[in-house]
Amino acid sequence: MDRSRRNEDIQRSIQIVILVCYSMYSLGLIVVSIVEKWELWAIPVIVIGTVTSWSIYVSGQFVFRFRIFVYAGFISLAVFFYGSHINQFYNSALIFVLAMMLFTLTEEKAVLRIFLMAYVMLLGYHLILILSNMEKNELNAGIVLLDCLAIILADRTAGYICEMFTFSKRTADDLEEQMRDMKQKSEDFMANISHELRTPINVVTGLSGLLLDGEKEENKKANLSAIQGAGRRLFSRIEDILDYTEIDTESLILSEDEYRISSIISDIAVEFRLQKEGAPEVIIDMDANIPARMVGDSARIKRIIRHLMINAVKFTDCNGCVNLHVFTRKKEYGVNLCIEVTDTGIGMSDEERKRVIEGLYQIDSGRSRRVEGIGLGLAIVYGFVKKMGGFVKIESELKKGTKVIVSFPQKVVDEKPSVVVDHPEKLEVACYLRNDKYKSPAVREYYTTMIMHILKGLSVPIHRVVEFEELKRLSTKNQITHIVIAQEEYLENPEWYENVKADISVIASVSPGFKVPENSNVTFIRKPIFSHSIVNAVNRKMALWEFDPETSGKKLVFKNVNALIVDDEDMNLIVAKGILAGYGMIADLAHSGMEAVTMCEKKKYDVIFMDHMMPEVDGVEAMKKIRTNAGQDDRAAIIAFTANAVSGVREMFMKEGFDEFLAKPIEVSELERVLKKLLPSTMWEYVAVKEEKEEEHPSNVYGGAAIPMNFGILNPQNGVRICRGSNDFYIEMLLEFDREADEIIAELQKLYDEKDWENYRIKLEGLKLSSKIIGANDLSKKAGDIARAAEEKWEAFVVANHDDLRGQIDAVRADIMRVRGGSAS
Structure with a gap:
């Protein structure tokens, strides 16, 4: 809640307290007037004052300060009427004192003068009546003196309290402002330092990777791997800090692009294949019927899954397992993407679970903790999911494990299943996993469930087998086409699996370090396996999986596309033109915004790459001039083309009227995505790429020789x-x-x-x-x-x-x- 809203709520509460007290006093005054047979004409006046005060409050008219003076005026009038009766004059001083104390809540020191002046007028009224012999009772000078002192003291005290309230409020506001400034500076510092650290870390991980590729000595490879691993961990921590900073400052901006969940899960599977020994079993259960293409922020979805998986692995020992279940629920707007990560680890108490939900808390914290990380994982997950319009739920029990459930809405582009098996009507699968090989029964259950989910989703008949002899009998009597086993089952009877009937395919899931036998007839897939791994094996597509199969081994080309590149730097124009030439596009060049406007008046372009920062007429202004001059039928796709790639800049350009955004230097994958999105499908296609030997490429020469690598400064x-x-x-x-x-x-x-x-x-x-x-x-x-x-x-x-x-x-x-x-x- 912001400060202005909070102040409004406080002022509303103060008015209610004052009006309730005033109403109760007015009711009591009416009763006393009737019982004592005072002037009856005053009763309507009292009622009018009370009703008017409430009407002002309910209607919301006038500012707070004006309302307070109105309330004080009517209350003073009511107390004056009460004190005008000589028998009640001494009691009126007490009521005035109470009213002053009540109105200190308003922090309006000036309003206290109304009550002070009302008492002075009341005292003067009685003195005039006594001097004119209209009142027979004389005032007790001692009591009047004490009442006057009480009123004056109450006025001073109430005024001092008002000043203290005002000072405290001003101090609190100043402190809040200072804290906000300090927080902003801290966040800016963290963001800046994180960005500065990314560059050297990239160098560390990149160079260590290059050295690893050519290193044969085991000791050096181990050292380089350690360096690379440390760099990646540090890079991951920096990414976490940046994510948390964006979430905490409410500056997080989500992308809305097409993606394949299968690509995300494949990346996760590859990452967890590199786990060190002693890690728990990782099982990935992805529903085969998840829509092939959805729209959302794929990068952050991957980070959500990764954080949940890493957290689960941290707190689970080597005998346990971590199960990732990904599925969807159909909705009117598309689907809810559901991610469930369950582990058999140490679990949490209810108190720990509540603290984890609040963020920045680790179960096993302190100097001796055995896990890595800085405790931001779940806080980041909560921030991402909340921004996506979803929810996070944690179920946990001590020593029994934890289950984290995440769900958020996604739009669907292609409702076809993400996993499809060839000729399912011809398949019959036997799955053999020994019950006794896992120390934790949960591992066996999750594997069984995962395989059942996959094959059920594919509508393929499956036989669950727990004994080898049963598998042998089944393969003899039934029309089994595939046998799915694990590494342990294969090693117990390798000869039988290698020499099984020719019409049966054996698929074995093995650990990443498993050495595949030479000339083996078995199809081996690396753990952790998931629906794509098994389906690829069943379909006999064991080459590197391209999640868009129609593009595998092909090159994207554009036909009859008129392109214009606008930039005030000649070198940038040459770079962009060369890149587009690789796609078969011939582009015209403009060196300024006005030149681009003139060229667009003479020729129709399909796509325009517009630099942002140019002298005289910048990219935004040039884009708007081109849009104004062009008719609706001649509308070209205009892409903002800039080196400014900070968070939120894409949305800024889109609001200005650009069709898309590309950061410099051009990333080929992003360029292809944008062009395929903006240009009609008739303007592009994938064509087969001819394999050429390196020595046949004329581009490998520099003055008749290959590019030398002995530069001193350049990379x-x-x-x-x-x-x-x-x-x-x-x-x-x-x-x-x-x-x-x-x-x-x-x-x-x-x-x-x-x-x-x-x-x-x-x-x-x-x-x-x-x-x-x-x-x-x-x-x-x-x-x-x-x-x-x-x-x-x-x-x-x-x-x-x-x-x-x-x-x-x-x-x-x-x-x-x-x-x-x-x-x-």
Whole structure:
């Protein structure tokens, strides 16, 4: 609840208290007036005052302060009437004191003067009547003096209390504001430091991976694996901090893209194949009838499952198991995607479960705890699921395990089942798992349930077998087509499985470290298995599974697509044009927003890649001009094309009117997704890729030789990757950078001398990207740092680093020319 709403609720409560007390007093005053036979004309006045006060409150008219003065006026009038009778005059002082104390709740010191003045007027009224002999009773001077002192003291005390309330409230507001500022600064710091740490961690994990691929010595491989594992764990912690920061600051923005749940589950399965020894059994039970394609934030769905699985594995010993069950429930809006993770671990008490739900709590915390992590997992899951409009439920019992249930809505794009078996009417499956091999009966039950779910969902007949002899008899008498077993069952009778009837296929699930026998007739699938693993084995599709089978081994091409690329940097234009050329697209180039507007008036384009930050007319303004000039039939798909890829920027561009968003440098998979989404299906297709030997590619030469790897500053591997793996393309980028360098330096110097920091920043953003494309990472970072300083008008930083920037540009050019000269000679 925000502060203004809280203040309104407090003011409402204060008014109710005052009005209830006033109403009770008025009722009592009416009764006394009737009993004592006082002036009856006053009764309607008292009623009118009470009704009017309540009407003002109920109607909500006037501000709080005005209402308080109205209430005080009517109450003073009622007390004046009561005290106007000489026998009750002394009692009226007590009522005035009580009224003053009551109105201290309002924190309005001025309203107290109404009661003070009312008492002074009442005292004066009686004095006038006594002096004029209209009242026979004389006032007791001592009592009147004491009453006056009581009224004055009450006024001072109530005023002091009002001041204290106001001071306390102001102090609390200031403290709240300070706490909010401190929290925001802390969150900004955590987000910034996390982002800064991601780059070196990526280097650690990436380089260790490259070294691992070529390392043969076991000790070194073990050390490199440890380095890589530590880097991945640290990277995961940083991701957790960023996720939690976005959730806590309510800045989390979800993506809405098509995805396949089968791809997510496959990634999870691959990750848990790499578990170290002593980990519990992991069982993945994915319903075969989950819709093939849904719409949602696939990255965060994967993180939800991953957090739940990692938490379950942490608190389960090697004899237990962790079961992941994924299924859907049909709804009018699509489906509810349901994720259930159950473990046989240590469990939680009710108190621990409540504390876990509150977040940032680990069961086994402290110096001696045996688990890893920083305790953010479930807090992140709760944040993601709440944002998705779903719920999380935890069921747990000490020493018996924990079950976490997650459900959230998803739209369905393709209702076809995500798993389909070929010719189910011809299949009959026997599943043989020994009952006695698992120390925990839960493992056996989950495996049995998982296989039953898969084959039932596929409408395939299945026989559950617990004895080997029974399996032999079944395979002889029935029309069994497939036998599903595990590693232990295979090792007990390998010869029988290898030599079983030719029309029976044997599928064995084995541990990741299992060595497959040479020339084996058995199909082996690595644990953890799930519906796709088994169905692929049944369908005999054991190559690397492509979750979009129609694209496997094929290349995406675009036909008759007119594209326009708009960017003020020549190098960026060349990069984008080269990438699009790889898809068979010929693109026109525009160097400014106005040039793009003019070109669109002369020619119809199917897709336009619009850079965001350009001088004079930026991308947003140019897009709106193009939209205004074009008719509805000539509407082109316009894609925001920018290096600004922070959270929420995509939504910002979409609100401005862009059709989609792409971050620089271009990621091929994202480019393909966006183009397939925006362009009609008649404009693109997948074509077979011809296999070519590496020596046949002309793109592997540089001045007649392969690209040398002896650069001093540049990172050619990174550059070639950004250039879609084309050495020729990368060389062209190097030469283009060298050709443009003098012009870039001259323009930067001119803008620097003129202190035109806005265009200086835009030019630096272009340099930042072009440097990254050729692998000049240090130069790219330096340009980015100075660009941020120019944007924030931090002139001292710009001045201190401007000359160093020019020196780094010269060093990169020297590196290009040195290697170029060396290779040519």
